[in-house]
Amino acid sequence: MFSTKEMPSPSSLFSAYASMTASIMLFRSMVNDLIPYPIRNYLFSTLCYFFKPRSQILTLIIEESNGMARNQVYDASEIYLCTRISPNTKKLKISKTPKDQNLTIRLEKGEKIVDFYEGVELKWRFVCAEAEKSNNPNDQFLPRAEKRSFQLSFHKKHKDKVLASYMPYILERAKAIKDEQRVLKMFTLNMRNYGAITWESINLEHPATFETLAMDPELKNAVMEDLNRFIKRKEFYKRVGRAWKRGYLLCGPPGTGKSSLVAAMANYLKFDVYDLQLANIMRDSDLRKLLPATGNRSILVIEDIDCSVDLPDRRYGDGRKQPDHHVQLTLSGLLNFIDGLWSSCGDERIIIFTTNHKDRLDPALLRPGRMDMHIHMSYCSPQGFKLLASNYLGIRGYHHLFGEIEGLLNNTEATPAQVAEELMKSEDADIALEGLVKLLKRKKLEGDEPMDKDAKKFGIREAKRQKAETKRRSPRISRRKGSRRRNL
Numbered sequence: 001m002f003s004t005k006e007m008p009s010p011s012s013l014f015s016a017y018a019s020m021t022a023s024i025m026l027f028r029s030m031v032n033d034l035i036p037y038p039i040r041n042y043l044f045s046t047l048c049y050f051f052k053p054r055s056q057i058l059t060l061i062i063e064e065s066n067g068m069a070r071n072q073v074y075d076a077s078e079i080y081l082c083t084r085i086s087p088n089t090k091k092l093k094i095s096k097t098p099k100d101q102n103l104t105i106r107l108e109k110g111e112k113i114v115d116f117y118e119g120v121e122l123k124w125r126f127v128c129a130e131a132e133k134s135n136n137p138n139d140q141f142l143p144r145a146e147k148r149s150f151q152l153s154f155h156k157k158h159k160d161k162v163l164a165s166y167m168p169y170i171l172e173r174a175k176a177i178k179d180e181q182r183v184l185k186m187f188t189l190n191m192r193n194y195g196a197i198t199w200e201s202i203n204l205e206h207p208a209t210f211e212t213l214a215m216d217p218e219l220k221n222a223v224m225e226d227l228n229r230f231i232k233r234k235e236f237y238k239r240v241g242r243a244w245k246r247g248y249l250l251c252g253p254p255g256t257g258k259s260s261l262v263a264a265m266a267n268y269l270k271f272d273v274y275d276l277q278l279a280n281i282m283r284d285s286d287l288r289k290l291l292p293a294t295g296n297r298s299i300l301v302i303e304d305i306d307c308s309v310d311l312p313d314r315r316y317g318d319g320r321k322q323p324d325h326h327v328q329l330t331l332s333g334l335l336n337f338i339d340g341l342w343s344s345c346g347d348e349r350i351i352i353f354t355t356n357h358k359d360r361l362d363p364a365l366l367r368p369g370r371m372d373m374h375i376h377m378s379y380c381s382p383q384g385f386k387l388l389a390s391n392y393l394g395i396r397g398y399h400h401l402f403g404e405i406e407g408l409l410n411n412t413e414a415t416p417a418q419v420a421e422e423l424m425k426s427e428d429a430d431i432a433l434e435g436l437v438k439l440l441k442r443k444k445l446e447g448d449e450p451m452d453k454d455a456k457k458f459g460i461r462e463a464k465r466q467k468a469e470t471k472r473r474s475p476r477i478s479r480r481k482g483s484r485r486r487n488l
């Protein structure tokens, strides 16, 4: 403790302060005179660097484009953040183009979002700044472009986790969201003038799914599992040196759901469909052009393979016979194309052949290893009928006509298409099911149902033979013009 006597007087304190200030000013003016400005500036910023309190926050800047190319991390973040919008978000931009199925939601400038990943807090901010002025005098009247970016801030100690785990997670999630919203395309052949042939696309809006498909439940599961395995095995295919492709042969009578199954597969995998109508292909060179022009993640479908190939007398669309190099497009020729050219380009491809007559197919197609899975679509079973009744009429449980219908289905060959058609005739379940009972009884009376198993097999074979015979006799050109029903 100071006694009052020992305390410095205010006048001595003031004079000490005045002399210190004078010395500092003298020192400052000496420094200003002796040390040039850039060096002073450098020394000052270095001192600031050492004495500034250290921030524990790391901020990543994710810009929209990386020079000329778009930044995939930005696009993925934009998609991902739409799923993380909290009630605290104040402004959002929404839009929808005619092509979009859903509303597109985007953050507005300056909006913030807080996300949590494995216990780490991540703060996102959407930043929108005016782009730098262009030096090009022609651009001076154009509106200044915006430079958009996301700023992602988090504690420095999580840097590795964010870069190695959170970022890949965002890319993966964004891909899954995009796949879900993807509008599938259906490509068909477009004949141009002078015989040029190209793919033309429309949106594929076929509503068939595995849930709505009436087929043997075990077979349905087997197909779905096969597709799942195929999708997951990119690395496996690479390791064993095989092209990442899979082939299915769908066979069964007309109206058993082959085309519906193709659509269900496309909807399930979110793959585009390329419908290759072989009857329209005149030249080998068309195939060479068309097959590599198909996209990844797609299904190449060749319907009715039994009647599309081995046309010995292919003509131009106008009926003129092709001059010297008249082409016979054989199945083995096509398979060679598929094995060679098609296999060497692209990934995640599926090829599907459909046929009503497996027995008429070239053995080359049936050879083991050629098509990975043979799927037999058959007549409507009692189980299949129940699924259709539930889908079409909303009957989930019991109906008094079920017993009779199931009995009739066991003894008649009604296709799911025929059953579905009857069920669509009335919204009243009683009326629709009575209609179906009548149809099945009529089919039974007409003798569709043979007495025993062997006779039944013979009946199917005979019907097939007759149908094939009719087809063979009909002029080919009319088939090419589209007399075959295309359901996809």
Ligand SMILES: Nc1ncnc2c1ncn2[C@@H]1O[C@H](COP(=O)(O)OP(=O)(O)OP(=O)(O)O)[C@@H](O)[C@H]1O
Pocket (backbone or CB within 6 Å): 212, 213, 214, 215, 252, 253, 254, 255, 256, 257, 258, 259, 260, 261, 356, 377, 415, 416, 417, 418, 420, 485, 487
């Ligand atoms: N298994 C099924 N499950 C549900 N609906 C089906 C089934 N099979 C056929 N249908 C109905 O019948 C219609 C025709 O079926 P689809 O075109 O799939 O038969 P397909 O086997 O391809 O016949 P085709 O051999 O004549 O090409 C479908 O649009 C669908 O409504």
Ligand SMILES: [Mg+2]
Pocket (backbone or CB within 6 Å): 258, 259, 260, 303, 354, 486, 487
């Ligand atoms: Mg079909």
